[in-house]
Amino acid sequence: MSKRVIIVPCSGIGKTYGTVTREAAYQVAEELRPETTAIVPLSLLVLGDEGARAAVQGAQVITMDGCSLACATLNVRQAGGAVAKDFTVLDAFRRNKALKPRGISELNEGGQALARVLADEIAQTTDELIAGGVDHA
């Protein structure tokens, strides 16, 4: 059975760090690893959508959270998914303090760059998961 690595960003509305997770997820799924990753919307998981639950239960999942409440990670686990790796924007920012994100509707340059840093790390993790035995389309 073919499987992609599932990316679940928190996408926290109203918060810059949430926007960074959303942007990074799109960068991975649309540009960096379009063949081996897919995004599952967190809103569907919150509601208990069967398709979304099945998607995270049957694959390795990478989560991205914008704050310490870790909504993406918690919701994936509550849906029965296995979180292979959880990323937080705050950790990425601590490692790259020159990349100060600002803006919610539109990220500033720092936010875009921070999203790219996260996206690169996720792409690398995706490769490791695939190499570790995850089948993909």
Added chain:
Amino acid sequence: MPSLPKRKVGIVACSGEELPAGTVTRLAALKALEDLRPSETVTICLPLFLAGGEGDRAFARFYPTIAVDGCEKRCAARATELYSNKPAASIVVDDILAQHNLPAPQGLRRLTPESGAVVDALAGAIAAEVDHLMAVRWSRTDGAILEAAPAAQEAVSTSACACGSGIPVTTVQIAGRAVQIMALEPILELAYNQGLRANGTGALPDEILQTVQVYNTVPSGEEEQYAQALDLAWRAYCEQREGQSNG
């Protein structure tokens, strides 16, 4: 007992990443929050409902919310009702497209320029719902509109949660330290209006502690101390209400 803060309207957007309409809900909600009605609205994070965001759950339980969804699955509306209360209003992007004769939005990460009209129309619809909800009387007890008549000007808040959600917080003393209890006053109001009363036995109605625990984290092993503090607040609230009735 402090008066409740001025009412605000919570906006819950689905923000779904897999549909252009999900991006539309996110951008329209932000436009309403930041530009159109910044003083009357707060954002509620949908994933926090399940992850245990007590403040978000409490707000949606006691204050009006507008659910904004990108598709007919209506994740925002259904999750709000599932975890807190039925939204006061529910808007779906398709309805806005039909009303304004607009084309379906295009683009996920970046909407096309033409899709900006959809964002504007949806933001306008959200703002109109906000105006409606601010103009009617709202029952915190029932979580519903009381009647269509304009509300009297509400008192200015003297105690609101620092998170900016507008949820009232009450400070009580527990084991010698000040602890903030979120939404305590609406919870006591709800209990009183349901016919519960403080009596001489010293027993706090179970419903009150249980409801407080929905919206606040009660540390393990401190339930009894919390119950004692809540009992004092409950008695004070009942005395105040009975005084108002008699006076």
